[in-house]
Amino acid sequence: MPDTMIPATSTTQGVPPRSSSWVRALKVFAWLSFISETIIIGTGGAVRLTGSGLGCSDWPLCTPDSLVPILEVQGIHGIIEFGNRLMTGVVGIIALAVVLLVLYLFSGKRGLVNALWFALGGIVAAVAAFAIATPLHFPASPIALAVLLVAVIAAAVRSVRTTPTRRDLVLLAWLTLIGVVAQALVGGITVLTGLNPFIVGFHYTSSLLLVCITAAFLVRLKTSPGPRERAVPAWFAAVTHVTGLALAVTIVFGVLTTGSGPHSGDADVLRHGFDATVLAHVHSWPGYILAALVLFLTVSAWVLRLEPRRWLLVLVLAILVQVGVGIWQAREGLPPLLVGIHMVLASLSAATYTVVVLRLKRPVPVDA
Incomplete structure (x- = not known):
């Protein structure tokens, strides 16, 4: 058949x-x-x-x-x-x-x-x-x-x-x-x-x-497929891209912090020499900025009824959970399970941000 x-x-x-x-x-x-x-x-x-x-x-x-x-x-x-x-x-x-x-x-x-x-x-x-x-x-x-x-x-x-x-x-x-x-x-x-x-x-x-x-x-x-046009105001798109920069910086410092801590992959492996305590604080700064930017974008998107508002809501929840897990693992002395959850959540947050960026544009109507 x-x-x-x-x-x-x-x-x-x-x-x-x-x-x-x-x-x-x-x-x-x-x-x-x-x-x-x-x-x-x-x-x-x-x-x-x-x-x-x-x-x-x-x-x-x-x-x-x-x-x-x-x-x-x-x-x-x-x-x-x-x-x-x-x-x-x-x-x-x-x-x-x-x-x-x-x-x-x-x-x-x-x-x-x-x-x-x-x-x-x-x-x-x-x-x-x-x-x-x-x-x-x-x-x-x-x-x-x-x-x-x-x-x-x-x-x-x-x-x-x-x-x-x-x-x-x-x-x-x-x-x-x-x-x-x-x-x-x-x-x-x-x-x-x-x-x-x-x-x-x-x-x-x-x-x-x-x-x-x-x-x-x-x-x-x-x-x-086909041509696409911006579906959000220019200022909203600009703030979204700045948010992406904050996310990237947060992830990079998170990677450096983990590499300087007790979880190098093997007990005999030397770390790269950075102070993990200092890096943990440095890692948190862009994290808080990221949370504030995502919250601002989410509120703005829902007030203006912009296309990526639902995915921004998912992103703000993911970031807030990330912040909570980050604080929890720092206070508990970096238990492996919490660190692993933090790593996976970081990838899911980045994936959600990717969806948000792709929602900033929409296909051009056929009659246009």
Whole structure:
């Protein structure tokens, strides 16, 4: 029985209609991508907060002789670290599924086949790089993964340039997959450098950005393509972007504060030398400014009945919870569970802010 055809919607407008099952699959995998990117922040936080950062002492293997942890040797720390590595694979598979579905819907079979050829070429090139680097005693695995990353970027550039419509969705899907591959490389470097605190912080921040990208994909998936116009006053848009700056500064100082505190990922890892007590206060200052700005935007949006008012309400609640958890964890001596909740909430707050920014504009009416 042939697939049921669907009319053009905000998702499929501008391309030949595809089967409704493929569109539903894209929506499901898009949500799974967002959820998995959020979960991996939690699992990555668990690795760091339980001191399991070097539970697997090697990479990409867990030990020089074993892919999986040996319970008698690594214990629970090895299981936690290996579980996070497995979660990276899950995130990557879901991101790849989103890319393939987007290409099939908006580039057709030709675009999908071209991407698969790039993937095959990237795998062959990565294997060749590994084979060449190994006898030369170069870091073969990072080099091979870097070659694969370059191939993914090349495939993304070609796909975005050749896709006839909805390039925004194609770009966001590829950015997520590129980010996952890059994160795998950064994760390996993190282990090989003995949990360098700056690389660990960069690893978390990059994961947070991927949560924002997957959130943006979900928003754009429900938005009609074409020109867009500002849906809010200019001053409101300006204050919103200033709020984004305050959010970014708050997150950066939060990462530095965590890296200076007791949760470095392993008991023997040196921190980066900053005073955690001082940084905790510095981290709170932009946090309070952020809360005030978000509250101001929320009240203004509801008074003026602006488009992003409901998402601003979600954001102000998320920020207030963040402030409460931050104060609580500071008074309790940074218990791991509260720190982990704080990390996940930061990513969700950033994702919500991303939705708010995307709601600042709306599609230009067709008659215009």
